[in-house]
Amino acid sequence: MTEIQSLIRPHLRNIQPYSSARDEYSGWEGIFLDANENAFGSTVAGGGYNRYPDPYQSVLKQKLAAVKGVATDQIFLGNGSDEAIDLLIRAFCEPGEDEVLLLPPTYGMYQVSADINKIQTAKVPLTRDFQIHWPKVKAAIGNHTKLIFICSPNNPSGNLMDREDVEDILDVAPGLVVVDEAYIDYTPEATLIPLLKHFPRLVILQTFSKAWGMANLRLGMAFAHPEVIAILNKIKPPYNINGLTQEIAEKAIDNQSVKIDMVKETLAQRKLLKESLSSLRMVEKIYPSDANFLLVKIKNADRVYHALIEKQVIVRNRSKVIMCEGCLRITVGTAVENQKLLEELKQMDI
Ligand code: PMP
Numbered sequence: 133m134t135e136i137q138s139l140i141r142p143h144l145r146n147i148q149p150y151s152s153a154r155d156e157y158s159g160w161e162g163i164f165l166d167a168n169e170n171a172f173g174s175t176v177a178g179g180g181y182n183r184y185p186d187p188y189q190s191v192l193k194q195k196l197a198a199v200k201g202v203a204t205d206q207i208f209l210g211n212g213s214d215e216a217i218d219l220l221i222r223a224f225c226e227p228g229e230d231e232v233l234l235l236p237p238t239y240g241m242y243q244v245s246a247d248i249n250k251i252q253t254a255k256v257p258l259t260r261d262f263q264i265h266w267p268k269v270k271a272a273i274g275n276h277t278k279l280i281f282i283c284s285p286n287n288p289s290g291n292l293m294d295r296e297d298v299e300d301i302l303d304v305a306p307g308l309v310v311v312d313e314a315y316i317d318y319t320p321e322a323t324l325i326p327l328l329k330h331f332p333r334l335v336i337l338q339t340f341s342k343a344w345g346m347a348n349l350r351l352g353m354a355f356a357h358p359e360v361i362a363i364l365n366k367i368k369p370p371y372n373i374n375g376l377t378q379e380i381a382e383k384a385i386d387n388q389s390v391k392i393d394m395v396k397e398t399l400a401q402r403k404l405l406k407e408s409l410s411s412l413r414m415v416e417k418i419y420p421s422d423a424n425f426l427l428v429k430i431k432n433a434d435r436v437y438h439a440l441i442e443k444q445v446i447v448r449n450r451s452k453v454i455m456c457e458g459c460l461r462i463t464v465g466t467a468v469e470n471q472k473l474l475e476e477l478k479q480m481d482i
Pocket of ligand 1: 341
């Protein structure tokens with residue numbers, strides 16, 4: 133048995149996946165009477181939705197492989213990266229035995245997915261400057277640590293994790309190390325994708341929901357060793373990525389300059405927003421950000437949060453989150469949106 137095979141939950145190692153009509157015959161030409169689709173078309177004008185989509189998203193994966201510098205069999209596509217998070221837990225963690233290690237404060241879905249799947253979590257908080265506490269992480273890693281989630285840039289703090297710490301974890305972890313790079317397009321040179329060659333237990337998550345501006349379409353990516361990808365494909369719902377999403381994502385990849393321009397604009401606005409916020413008396417600290425949001429420690433955070441809602445400016449209240457006490461998480465908006473936020477804050481800044 134290979135190293136990855138031995139990490140997969142025993143009852144899934146030889147599981148027979150559902151074989152869809154499009155698995156058994158995958159050509160595009162012919163009279164298709166095999167999938168019980170509606171041969172007469174779709175009920176909406178414009179239509180063309182009556183056929184099931186490609187269950188393995190082959191065209192999209194070919195385009196992505198070229199852009200990301202990986203092979204197509206190293207790519208899994210999910211209904212948002214949230215689906216990949218859930219499937220990783222379901223594929224690798226045995227309830228009552230295995231454990232997921234989290235580094236709070238971090239993205240909430242790791243805990244929720246672990247809870248849904250009845251998997252216990254161990255937690256090692258980040259340091260005060262939101263970096264990995266390597267000695268404590270090392271001490272917390274045990275034989276049953278099947279998954280470690282590292283969010284980089286981290287949500288809600290916004291910063292990248294030190295690469296050496298991630299590599300140290302990869303050297304000792306007995307299970308998979310999942311690096312969630314949802315915000316990596318705002319600092320693309322920092323991606324750990326090149327490390328996939330050296331660490332078969334590394335999984336990298338990315339998403340079309342942030343810099344690509346496609347949160348509504350629900351498309352997340354996992355890049356990993358082909359055996360990790362294979363088990364995720366075996367246990368996913370057969371047609372998890374709808375055809376429209378595949379088609380639009382293909383177009384987005386063909387037009388990458390749009391994303392690059394939007395990232396530039398976001399970074400310019402982030403700088404301006406940070407400068408303006410730092411001149412407010414109520415702002416106590418703005419944490420360094422490598423993402424499209426700022427974590428801001430603010431006097432009377434709860435009160436400011438609710439006062440902003442009154443003015444129809446909605447930010448995220450993180451003031452009850454461990455190590456984010458008194459903090460609001462503010463997504464970088466357009467120039468006009470940021471201006472409105474700042475005007476409202478200035479009026480409260482007495
Ligand atoms: N990871 C992180 C760190 C996130 O912040 C988010 C969304 N807020 C996700 C994953 C989920 O992304 P998706 O829309 O692809 O499910």
